[in-house]
Amino acid sequence: xxxxxMLQFRIQAITAAATLAAFAILxxxxxxxxxxxxxxxxxxxxxxxxxLSPATYFTASLARxxxxxxxxxxxxxxxxAPAVIGLFxxxxxxxxxxxxxxxxxxxxxxxxxxxWLAVKLAxxxxxxxxxxxxxxxxxxxxxxxxxxxxxxxxxxxVAQSRFSQLNFATHGITPIGYAAFAFTFGVTAGALxxxxxPAMAVTLAIFAALQVAMPLWIRPNLxxxxxxxxxxxxxxxxxxxxxxxxxxxxxxxxVNIPGQPGAWLLSSxxxxxxxxxxxxxxxxCASIANTGGTNTGTSQATQSGSGAxxxxxxxxxxxxxxxxxxxxxxxxxxxxxxxxxxxxxxIYLALALALAxxxxxxxxxxx
Amino acid sequence: xxxxxxxxxxxxQYRRTWALRDCTLAIPEGHVVGLVGPNGAGKTTLLRLAxxxxxxxxGTITVLGQRPAAGPAQLARVGFVAQDTAVYxxxxxxxxxxxxxxxxxxxxxxxxxxRIGQLALDPRQRAGSxxxxxxxxxxxxxxxxxxxxxxxLDEPVASLDPLARREFLQGLMExxxxxxxxxxxxxxxxxxxxxxxxxxxVLIASRVRVAGQVSDLLxxxxxxxxxxxxxxxxxxxxEVITESHTDKQSSLLVRTxxxxxxPAWAVKPVSLEDLVLAYxxxxxxxxxxxxxxxxxxx
Numbered sequence: 001x002x003x004x005x006m007l008q009f010r011i012q013a014i015t016a017a018a019t020l021a022a023f024a025i026l027x028x029x030x031x032x033x034x035x036x037x038x039x040x041x042x043x044x045x046x047x048x049x050x051x052l053s054p055a056t057y058f059t060a061s062l063a064r065x066x067x068x069x070x071x072x073x074x075x076x077x078x079x080x081a082p083a084v085i086g087l088f089x090x091x092x093x094x095x096x097x098x099x100x101x102x103x104x105x106x107x108x109x110x111x112x113x114x115x116w117l118a119v120k121l122a123x124x125x126x127x128x129x130x131x132x133x134x135x136x137x138x139x140x141x142x143x144x145x146x147x148x149x150x151x152x153x154x155x156x157x158v159a160q161s162r163f164s165q166l167n168f169a170t171h172g173i174t175p176i177g178y179a180a181f182a183f184t185f186g187v188t189a190g191a192l193x194x195x196x197x198p199a200m201a202v203t204l205a206i207f208a209a210l211q212v213a214m215p216l217w218i219r220p221n222l223x224x225x226x227x228x229x230x231x232x233x234x235x236x237x238x239x240x241x242x243x244x245x246x247x248x249x250x251x252x253x254x255v256n257i258p259g260q261p262g263a264w265l266l267s268s269x270x271x272x273x274x275x276x277x278x279x280x281x282x283x284x285c286a287s288i289a290n291t292g293g294t295n296t297g298t299s300q301a302t303q304s305g306s307g308a309x310x311x312x313x314x315x316x317x318x319x320x321x322x323x324x325x326x327x328x329x330x331x332x333x334x335x336x337x338x339x340x341x342x343x344x345x346x347i348y349l350a351l352a353l354a355l356a357x358x359x360x361x362x363x364x365x366x367x
Numbered sequence: 368x369x370x371x372x373x374x375x376x377x378x379x380q381y382r383r384t385w386a387l388r389d390c391t392l393a394i395p396e397g398h399v400v401g402l403v404g405p406n407g408a409g410k411t412t413l414l415r416l417a418x419x420x421x422x423x424x425x426g427t428i429t430v431l432g433q434r435p436a437a438g439p440a441q442l443a444r445v446g447f448v449a450q451d452t453a454v455y456x457x458x459x460x461x462x463x464x465x466x467x468x469x470x471x472x473x474x475x476x477x478x479x480x481x482r483i484g485q486l487a488l489d490p491r492q493r494a495g496s497x498x499x500x501x502x503x504x505x506x507x508x509x510x511x512x513x514x515x516x517x518x519x520l521d522e523p524v525a526s527l528d529p530l531a532r533r534e535f536l537q538g539l540m541e542x543x544x545x546x547x548x549x550x551x552x553x554x555x556x557x558x559x560x561x562x563x564x565x566x567x568x569v570l571i572a573s574r575v576r577v578a579g580q581v582s583d584l585l586x587x588x589x590x591x592x593x594x595x596x597x598x599x600x601x602x603x604x605x606e607v608i609t610e611s612h613t614d615k616q617s618s619l620l621v622r623t624x625x626x627x628x629x630p631a632w633a634v635k636p637v638s639l640e641d642l643v644l645a646y647x648x649x650x651x652x653x654x655x656x657x658x659x660x661x662x663x664x665x
Binding site: 001003004100104105110113365 | 436470509
């Protein structure tokens with residue numbers, strides 16, 4: 001049965017190998033130059049806070065170079081790989097046999113359907129997981145300079161923390177879980193619907209929905225979030241916006257937490273000294289911002305750190321801080337990264353196992 | 368006489384419709400059995416239950432004394448060719464033979480190679496480009512070369528042209544002659560069965576209407592024609608299967624184990640096809656409701 005599975009799997013295996021090879025060549029050809037750019041920008045010889053400036057420069061230059069595009073492209077391929085596998089390896093696995101009638105041929109040889117399915121699931125499923133993780137590892141290697149720049153403090157452009165949605169889903173071990181789940185979901189949908197194309201459509205819809213729901217609603221709750229309230233000043237990374245007549249109300253988002261690089265910010269908002277959420281601009285501050293003339297929508301405070309100017313966004317923030325306003329932040333610390341990776345991967349693997357178990361039960365009663 | 372297929376109260380329900388209902392039969396071993404009946408009688412369902420591809424909703428079925436598809440050993444003893452004789456379109460003829468060799472411990476590669484040679488199939492040809500007849504032959508080769516004790520064929524010739532049909536049945540006959548093998552072959556084309564079967568089971572609306580060796584059936588059924596007469600006046604032991612009357616004439620198809628002695632009758636033998644059609648039409652007259660039912664179930 002192993003040999004038959006390999007024989008039937010060869011087209012998919014060739015496609016996968018070709019994809020891996022193309023991906024490897026693309027990244028191997030561009031990786032060294034990306035790394036040398038990183039070094040040329042002075043990032044491999046800096047220490048601590050002195051890295052911030054070259055990291056920012058490096059990140060900004062990525063946006064103008066092909067590397068930014070390449071990063072997003074390779075990330076997209078890793079995100080899509082499980083879906084493609086679920087559609088083209090998973091959904092037809094049982095559905096096509098039923099659709100073409102070859103199930104009657106396959107299941108009347110001298111082996112049980114359970115063994116037939118076990119071998120099929122093992123070969124295609126393990127390949128799916130290996131291929132997806134291989135893509136992820138290659139890109140992780142290639143993107144080390146970009147990840148490093150993000151860790152050095154430049155949370156801009158493509159250089160995001162590893163907790164960011166794109167990075168979390170394409171690095172670490174989560175791609176293994178996604179591939180296992182998408183594949184077995186495709187197989188299950190095929191066994192239930194018994195037609196390949198509808199099974200593919202359902203697989204795509206459900207997998208896409210889960211991949212959206214996971215980072216938005218499920219992942220933030222995999223561990224109880226931490227809370228912190230930090231002082232508002234012109235020197236932190238805050239994103240203020242004013243509205244209402246004369247800027248009478250305002251909103252304020254934190255971009256990072258001082259001393260917690262790479263933390264995953266779930267929500268943030270201004271509170272007063274008593275810890276109550278506030279949205280009314282202190283009268284004194286509204287006029288400061290108005291005199292600065294920059295209270296039109298969102299404007300991010302600069303990182304200059306050369307003293308708080310009296311006007312403009314930085315002045316507005318300093319004024320808020322002097323009126324006792326603090327920023328309350330709900331977050332997951334960066335140190336929980338691997339715990340989150342393991343939990344999310346385990347969830348997807350458990351779902352995949354449950355689906356596979358269901359397929360075995362279903363197949364034993366199928367016509 | 369032991370049975371290759373034995374069922375008791377066997378039923379299979381799809382959602383609300385019963386494809387097979389309360390079917391009790393025993394098919395003896397050592398025969399080429401023709402399973403005939405109108406479309407929807409439950410032939411395909413019965414054969415799929417016998418392969419274990421379907422599980423019964425009610426009742427029991429044993430094949431060669433075991434539950435169908437009970438394990439690799441039981442699967443090895445039963446060969447099956449499905450109605451559409453599906454093969455893997457992208458695999459070559461040779462791939463199919465390798466597949467058979469890999470998956471069947473009792474695989475007879477000489478037999479397989481010999482049959483492919485006789486059929487003049489190119490081993491390198493993809494199965495998807497074979498003609499319907501060639502595909503059926505390939506499927507039969509796979510089923511034969513695993514050396515089963517029981518071969519189940521579900522309308523394997525239904526979609527073939529007359530020439531391919533004859534070749535297929537001929538190939539089957541030769542193979543059966545060579546190995547000790549029981550065969551159950553379903554069809555609604557009685558003419559095909561007449562050529563190959565020595566045992567007949569007529570299945571109508573899940574019920575066995577008549578079963579027996581073809582020679583016995585032909586010997587015990589007669590067409591009687593003569594002056595008009597009430598069938599109720601026939602001697603005991605003569606069962607009327609069908610009757611038709613004109614003003615002066617009566618024509619009956621009767622079943623009797625003894626000879627027909629009444630000189631008023633002109634006695635003629637019946638063909639297998641007449642016999643089967645007679646039972647089918649009688650079923651229709653007996654139970655008009657069920658007859659309608661037949662058109663629905665498949």
